[in-house]
Amino acid sequence: MSILEVLAQKKIIRREDIAAILNDAEEAGVGVEQILLQRGVEPEEILKSKSEFLDIPVHPLKNKEIPAKILEYIPEESATHYRFLPLAVKEGVLEVGVVDPDNLEARDALNFIASKIGMPFKLYLISEQEFESALAGYKGLSGEVTKALSELETELGGKKEKEAEAGEETSPEEEETSVEASAIDTSKELKGGKEEVKIVEDAPVTKIVATILRYAIDGNASDIHIERMRENLRVRFRVDGVMNTSLVLPTKIHSAVVARIKILSNMRLDEKRKPQDGRFSAKIGDRRVDFRVSTFPAYFGEKVVMRILDQAKGVKTLEDLLLTDRNLALIRKAIKRPYGLILISGPTGSGKSTTLYSMLNEIDREHKNVLSLEDPVEYTIEGMSQSQIRPEIGYSFATGLRTTLRQDPDIIMVGEIRDKETAQLAIQAALTGHLVLSTIHTNDAIGVIPRLIDMEVDPYLIAPTLILTMAQRLARVLCPGAGKPLPVEGSIKMMIERQFADLPEKFKKEIKFGKEVYEISPTNDCPNGTRGRCAVMEMIEMDKDIEQIILRGGSELELKKTAREKGMLTMKEDAILKAFQRIIPFEEVGTL
Numbered sequence: 001m002s003i004l005e006v007l008a009q010k011k012i013i014r015r016e017d018i019a020a021i022l023n024d025a026e027e028a029g030v031g032v033e034q035i036l037l038q039r040g041v042e043p044e045e046i047l048k049s050k051s052e053f054l055d056i057p058v059h060p061l062k063n064k065e066i067p068a069k070i071l072e073y074i075p076e077e078s079a080t081h082y083r084f085l086p087l088a089v090k091e092g093v094l095e096v097g098v099v100d101p102d103n104l105e106a107r108d109a110l111n112f113i114a115s116k117i118g119m120p121f122k123l124y125l126i127s128e129q130e131f132e133s134a135l136a137g138y139k140g141l142s143g144e145v146t147k148a149l150s151e152l153e154t155e156l157g158g159k160k161e162k163e164a165e166a167g168e169e170t171s172p173e174e175e176e177t178s179v180e181a182s183a184i185d186t187s188k189e190l191k192g193g194k195e196e197v198k199i200v201e202d203a204p205v206t207k208i209v210a211t212i213l214r215y216a217i218d219g220n221a222s223d224i225h226i227e228r229m230r231e232n233l234r235v236r237f238r239v240d241g242v243m244n245t246s247l248v249l250p251t252k253i254h255s256a257v258v259a260r261i262k263i264l265s266n267m268r269l270d271e272k273r274k275p276q277d278g279r280f281s282a283k284i285g286d287r288r289v290d291f292r293v294s295t296f297p298a299y300f301g302e303k304v305v306m307r308i309l310d311q312a313k314g315v316k317t318l319e320d321l322l323l324t325d326r327n328l329a330l331i332r333k334a335i336k337r338p339y340g341l342i343l344i345s346g347p348t349g350s351g352k353s354t355t356l357y358s359m360l361n362e363i364d365r366e367h368k369n370v371l372s373l374e375d376p377v378e379y380t381i382e383g384m385s386q387s388q389i390r391p392e393i394g395y396s397f398a399t400g401l402r403t404t405l406r407q408d409p410d411i412i413m414v415g416e417i418r419d420k421e422t423a424q425l426a427i428q429a430a431l432t433g434h435l436v437l438s439t440i441h442t443n444d445a446i447g448v449i450p451r452l453i454d455m456e457v458d459p460y461l462i463a464p465t466l467i468l469t470m471a472q473r474l475a476r477v478l479c480p481g482a483g484k485p486l487p488v489e490g491s492i493k494m495m496i497e498r499q500f501a502d503l504p505e506k507f508k509k510e511i512k513f514g515k516e517v518y519e520i521s522p523t524n525d526c527p528n529g530t531r532g533r534c535a536v537m538e539m540i541e542m543d544k545d546i547e548q549i550i551l552r553g554g555s556e557l558e559l560k561k562t563a564r565e566k567g568m569l570t571m572k573e574d575a576i577l578k579a580f581q582r583i584i585p586f587e588e589v590g591t592l
Contacts (some may be wrong), residue, residue: 004032006049012041033128043127051125059087059097059124066134069527072244074113076135082106085134087124089522092484094119097126097134119522205256209264212247213291213306214284219246220532222308222349226261228254228301240476240533251301258295258302265293273297279376287311292376309378315357322477322534322583324574326567330468330539335359335437340467341430343417345442345451351474351535352439353378353415359437360384360413372413373400389415401425405434414438423455430465444571445471445540446560449550463547469540473571474533475578475588479526483518483582492517492586499573507567514580519587530585536575536592540568 008015025032036046051058073086083099114121216224221237233254235247262269265278278293290309295302334342344352365383372386389400398421404412417423417440430436442451448469452462520529540563549559572592579586
């Protein structure tokens with residue numbers, strides 16, 4: 001039985017017309033559905049009959065917009081070529097609307113996509129009209145940028161026509177320079193210092209850059225990467241720690257895009273051989289957003305990375321950090337101390353600054369003089385004097401720290417201890433009755449102590465000043481109520497038991513080991529299965545035993561053993577506990 005016979009059974013067409021319809025379709029080189037439409041058959045009737053014939057349910061869209069997060073499952077190019085679209089995610093299954101289910105190439109492509117995203121799919125029929133309407137949903141970032149590129153082509157096309165009339169020719173190098181020149185806004189919208197930039201969208205290149213910034217912020221990206229490849233210009237957004245390509249542009253606009261960003265960041269336009277750093281503040285919609293910008297001279301051209309610091313997100317409370325009860329108690333105890341040194345370690349982008357801000361936000365700033373030295377000032381906190389260091393004019397962390405000591409401080413936050421001088425000054429400040437909070441680059445909480453010794457800080461100074469060391473990484477957070485339960489048995493149970501094997505029994509009894517952990521399971525409201533990130537931490541509180549090991553020059557292994565005997569949990573163990581609490585997916589444990 002064919003779709004035509006189904007329609008004939010329903011008396012929508014006459015059975016004697018089937019041969020003529022098939023003949024018309026063959027002669028015209030189109031599908032029978034096109035001929036049926038020409039003969040006045042309603043699209044809904046064709047779709048219903050097709051559904052019965054193929055035994056595939058219909059999914060009426062009724063002009064309903066498909067969320068952008070759902071569309072991310074299938075690239076626009078694949079959707080356009082194979083005529084299928086992601087519609088929704090239900091119970092971990094991707095629902096896909098398809099125009100032509102008989103297309104074997106489309107089926108193969110869909111099987112490949114499903115294996116790549118690790119999710120089964122279910123097919124639904126949609127009409128050609130619904131498909132075309134829904135396809136417009138892809139025209140977000142790429143659609144706006146394509147329109148701006150078209151305007152740029154028109155602008156440059158007019159210039160070429162004038163040159164042709166004058167008998168001049170434009171080389172590819174000159175053409176790229178022309179595009180770059182279009183990025184320069186002579187209206188001096190950037191006023192310098194901390195003035196906000198108004199993101200204008202008049203000229204095509206400024207429109208492209210403004211659109212990229214706007215979509216990055218709306219998509220909750222933490223970083224924007226713009227890099228020239230051999231064949232194209234790639235724009236990637238990092239969201240929740242995962243980086244994906246969001247836009248591909250022609251290489252000829254690379255210089256213009258970079259020039260535009262340099263202008264906003266007060267960088268030198270003519271310097272392309274050396275890295276440059278800059279920053280700017282912008283008002284995008286009704287939100288004030290800071291951008292920290294870095295350029296890097298790569299082989300195919302300068303790469304630009306922009307860190308997004310969204311002031312609208314504000315400073316998190318300590319409760320917002322989703323700390324364990326033990327870690328929350330240790331932090332609160334440490335920040336109430338009248339003097340000493342608190343150090344947080346971790347790689348760049350591991351949330352150290354966020355944790356510092358949360359600690360400072362909890363401090364009594366009405367009755368304490370709190371100062372900070374930052375690079376840059378990421379968020380402002382009421383009642384605290386925050387200072388932006390500027391190494392280019394000789395105002396470094398070390399020189400700033402000397403100055404703060406003359407400001408009658410109670411608490412000093414130093415953005416980062418990078419060198420011997422800053423380390424020694426921070427120790428001296430802690431020794432002379434100030435509470436100092438800072439960050440340092442090490443792999444774990446114990447590693448802070450040998451790192452300070454490497455910076456030529458004497459052990460006899462470390463022992464009485466260091467009060468708390470912390471290490472942290474970021475892990476993705478499950479959407480509220482999301483996550484597929486995984487029973488703690490077999491290899492999962494063995495791994496957890498092995499991880500906690502050397503923890504003293506009295507501390508094990510305090511831990512609530514659950515019977516289930518949770519893995520990522522996408523939902524309609526949360527197609528990625530996760531939303532945002534939280535810190536997983538390990539903390540070591542200094543006491544007399546650890547001080548004695550430091551003073552006698554004990555090994556890192558001895559320090560770790562003693563800290564473990566006192567109940568220290570590693571970052572991996574903190575992650576396991578958060579997986580039991582349905583905070584993070586169990587997959588994140590393996591990344592630590």
